[in-house]
Each structure stands twice: as structure tokens, then as C-alpha cells.
Amino acid sequence: MTTEIHTLVGAYVLDAVDDIERATFERHLRECDACRVEVGELSETAARLADNTWSVPPPWLRENVLNEIGRTRQLPLTTEATTATRTTPRRWRFTAAAAAVVAAIGAGSAVYVVQDQRVREQQKVAEAARAEEVRVRAILSSPDVVLRKQEVSTGGRVTVASSRLHNAGVVMLSADRAPTDRVYQLWTIRPGGAPQSAGVLHEGQAADVVVVEGLPGATDVGLTVEPPNGSVTPTLPMIADVKLV
Amino acid sequence: MAERGIGRRPEHLAAVPSTGPPPAEASDLLREVARGDEKAFGKLYDLVAPRVYGLIRRVLRDPAQAEEVTQEALVEVWRMAARFDPARGSATSWIFTIAHRRAVDRVRSEQAATERTIKAGIASVDTPYDAVADEVHGKLERQQVRRCLDDLTELQRQAVTLAYYQGHSYPRVAELLDTPLPTVKTRMRDGLIRLRDCMGTGVSA
Numbered sequence: 280m281t282t283e284i285h286t287l288v289g290a291y292v293l294d295a296v297d298d299i300e301r302a303t304f305e306r307h308l309r310e311c312d313a314c315r316v317e318v319g320e321l322s323e324t325a326a327r328l329a330d331n332t333w334s335v336p337p338p339w340l341r342e343n344v345l346n347e348i349g350r351t352r353q354l355p356l357t358t359e360a361t362t363a364t365r366t367t368p369r370r371w372r373f374t375a376a377a378a379a380v381v382a383a384i385g386a387g388s389a390v391y392v393v394q395d396q397r398v399r400e401q402q403k404v405a406e407a408a409r410a411e412e413v414r415v416r417a418i419l420s421s422p423d424v425v426l427r428k429q430e431v432s433t434g435g436r437v438t439v440a441s442s443r444l445h446n447a448g449v450v451m452l453s454a455d456r457a458p459t460d461r462v463y464q465l466w467t468i469r470p471g472g473a474p475q476s477a478g479v480l481h482e483g484q485a486a487d488v489v490v491v492e493g494l495p496g497a498t499d500v501g502l503t504v505e506p507p508n509g510s511v512t513p514t515l516p517m518i519a520d521v522k523l524v
Numbered sequence: 525m526a527e528r529g530i531g532r533r534p535e536h537l538a539a540v541p542s543t544g545p546p547p548a549e550a551s552d553l554l555r556e557v558a559r560g561d562e563k564a565f566g567k568l569y570d571l572v573a574p575r576v577y578g579l580i581r582r583v584l585r586d587p588a589q590a591e592e593v594t595q596e597a598l599v600e601v602w603r604m605a606a607r608f609d610p611a612r613g614s615a616t617s618w619i620f621t622i623a624h625r626r627a628v629d630r631v632r633s634e635q636a637a638t639e640r641t642i643k644a645g646i647a648s649v650d651t652p653y654d655a656v657a658d659e660v661h662g663k664l665e666r667q668q669v670r671r672c673l674d675d676l677t678e679l680q681r682q683a684v685t686l687a688y689y690q691g692h693s694y695p696r697v698a699e700l701l702d703t704p705l706p707t708v709k710t711r712m713r714d715g716l717i718r719l720r721d722c723m724g725t726g727v728s729a
Contacts, residue, residue, distance in 0.1 A: 326616060341570075
């Protein structure tokens with residue numbers, strides 16, 4: 280029986296079972312330590328598939344959710360029956376936790392200082408990202424936004440959204456693949472001036488979103504392939520050239 | 525990085541790592557959320573909402589319904605936060621499991637199917653932001669997972685993605701792939717095992 284029901288582990292983790300099978304499988308899990316370990320690991324794996332689905336929620340959703348939780352009572356902490364018999368599905372976690380405890384005992388409050396610093400740095404990065412996102416959203420939702428698309432000759436496309444009202448634009452690169460041992464670099468070309476870099480991608484990076492201030496004054500947005508860390512002047516040919524005028 | 529100085533490229537661009545945020549943060553926040561901290565919940569929202577919404581939208585394929593189910597799922601995260609046990613897995617995995625199950629429940633309900641058809645028509649008018657930014661961000665996040673998915677056999681990949689991204693039950697997947705039930709169950713399992721080995725389990729936050 281055990282082996283029969285256990286073949287459902289993949290389907291269970293992917294939520295591809297019906298309610299009865301789910302209940303049966305969960306009963307089986309309570310009796311099988313090894314199965315719980317497997318389910319734990321495969322659930323982590325399945326959750327990674329969500330990395331593939333990043334999508335910007337509508338801006339009002341945040342407020343709706345926060346309002347709703349303000350009215351929603353939380354369940355109290357209870358000790359589940361399985362707690363006592365639970366094995367360690369992920370040994371490294373325990374090791375890490377143990378190390379943290381040792382460090383905390385040894386170093387006292389220093390640990391908290393480091394922790395605090397790290398949190399502050401992450402917050403700063405997150406805030407900058409949010410501010411940037413607000414700017415991107417403002418430009419894209421501007422009433423005078425003009426969208427232009429251009430295929431990348433090696434696959435993919437560059438999309439430019441520019442707004443005179445904001446005197447700025449958003450350049451979005453979505454290439455099919457990153458160049459080998461080289462990087463993508465975006466350029467803006469203005470009348471009477473040398474091309475200016477609008478951003479250098481990392482090695483292996485095939486997509487990017489860049490805010491370019493003053494973009495409406497430019498005539499072209501170009502894309503080239505450059506040595507790692509980019510170049511001062513574009514290496515021709517341009518593999519995409521979005522005409523803005 | 526040196527190249528940052530060259531152009532006008534804003535610093536934020538490094539802030540959207542394709543592997544997701546560092547592991548500690550979501551679980552730290554979830555622990556505070558379990559104590560009723562609404563501010564921590566706001567931070568948790570910012571951290572996971574794009575992936576929760578993206579996942580649910582992927583399964584439901586309808587932005588309006590995805591919004592509704594995302595709200596349900598995140599409120600459930602709030603409600604159940606005290607039940608999260610870090611010994612059993614990461615906080616994000618716990619959250620996405622809740623989100624995915626909600627989405628699957630919805631997609632399998634008959635009534636939802638008809639509603640979805642109607643609403644999909646209405647929702648097809650996307651703002652430029654949705655259409656363009658989604659695509660680009662999606663692309664960015666996709667790379668790593670895509671690489672590992674490409675590593676699977678065709679049947680493993682189909683079995684895993686039809687179930688996870690489209691919410692099909694395994695008997696339905698067997699039907700769609702014209703493959704015997706036991707084979708589909710096995711491919712789902714060994715597909716996931718191969719993905720686990722490719723991604724390195726436990727890296728996710």
C-alpha cells in the first residue's frame with residue numbers, strides 16, 4: 280500500500296490530485312518520515328517554478344489586501360500532532376540555525392547589529408527599486424506615452440516607451456539569449472552628439488528595464504554587443520536600432 | 525560594479541535578482557506577521573506579491589480573477605502565519621504552496637470556467653505597463669527556471685508544467701499527453717527530482 284500511494288508524491292506536490300487523494304496521501308505522510316523529507320524537498324522545487332511567473336500586480340491590490348487583513352483574525356499557534364515525530368527535512372537549515380545560536384551566545388548583541396545592518400541595506404535596495412518602479416509606472420501610464428518596438432537581429436526585441444510630459448523614457452530589452460563572453464549595451468543617440476551609454480548588462484543577462492531621463496530629445500535607442508563591462512563607444516553593427524523620430 | 529558609472533543606468537537594476545530575495549527575509553517577516561504585525565505583512569507583500577500574483581495569473585490566465593485569488597491567498601497567509609514551521613521548509617515555498625493550491629482550486633471549479641471566458645474578453649485590454657513590463661520581468665525571472673526545465677525529458681517537462689502552470693489534475697495530464705496514468709505519475713515525480721537537482725533545493729527564499 281505504501282509504495283502504491285507513494286507514487287503520487289509528484290502529483291501531490293504539483294497539486295494535481297483530487298481532494299480524496301490528497302487526504303489519503305497526507306495520512307500516508309504522517310506515517311512515513313522519508314516521504315515527508317521528499318515532499319519537503321520537492322515542494323521547495325515546485326515553489327521555484329513560481330520564479331518563472333513574476334508579474335506586476337495592479338497597484339490597488341496592496342491596499343485591498345492590507346485592508347482585508349486588518350479585518351481578519353489570525354489563527355493562534357497550535358502544536359500539530361506531527362511536530363513531535365517530525366524529522367529534519369533539510370539538515371542544512373538546522374546546521375545554520377545551530378550556528379546562529381552559537382554565534383548569538385558567543386557574540387551577544389553584535390549579531391543583532393549585523394542583522395540590523397543587513398536588513399537596513401536590503402530595505403534601501405528595496406526602496407530604491409520601488410521608487411524606480413514608481414517612475415517606470417508613471418512614464419508608462421503617461422497619457423502621451425509613445426511605444427516603439429524593434430526586433431533584435433539576433434532574436435528578441437527592444438521596446439521604448441517615451442513621454443515628453445515626463446521628459447523621460449523606459450527602455451526594455453528582452454533578448455532571446457545573452458551573448459557568450461560578451462554583454463549587451465544600450466545606447467541613446469542624440470542629434471550632433473556621440474552615442475551615450477544607457478546601460479550595460481551583466482554577462483548572461485538578456486533582459487533589462489532602464490529609465491532614461493531626457494529620452495525624448497534622442498533620435499535613436501541602439502543595442503550593441505560589447506566586451507564585459509561595456510565600451511565607451513558602440514561596437515558596430517547595432518543589433519537593434521529603435522528610431523524615435 | 526564598474527559599468528555602473530558608464531551610463532545612465534540606475535542602480536536599482538541590480539535589485540531584481542533572478543533568484544529571488546535572500547532566504548532569511550521572508551521567514552523573518554513571516555515570524556513577525558505571525559505575531560500580528562501588519563507592517564511586517566506590508567513588507568512581506570512587497571517581497572512576494574509579484575510572484576504570488578504572477579503564479580496565480582499564470583494558472584488562471586485572467587487578470588481580474590487572479591487579483592481576487594491573490595487577495596484570498598495573501599489573506600490566508602496572514603491568517604495562517606502562526607502555522608508556518610521553518611523546520612519544514614522555506615517561507616516562500618509555504619506561501620507559494622498556499623497560492624498555488626488556491627489557484628488550482630479555482631481553475632478546477634466549473635463555474636469559474638464560464639466566468640473566466642467572459643472576463644477574459646474584458647480583461648484583454650491591458651495597459652502598456654502590464655503588457656510590456658510583465659513580459660520583460662517575466663523574461664528575466666524565467667531564465668534560470670527555463671534552463672532547468674529544458675533539462676527535463678519532453679514528457680517530464682510537459683507533465684510538470686501542465687500540472688503546475690495550468691492546474692490540470694494528473695488524470696487530465698495523462699489524457700492530454702495520451703500517456704498511461706502510472707507513467708504520468710512517475711514522470712511528475714522524476715521530473716521534480718531532476719529539477720531539484722538542477723536548481724539545488726533550498727536555495728529559494
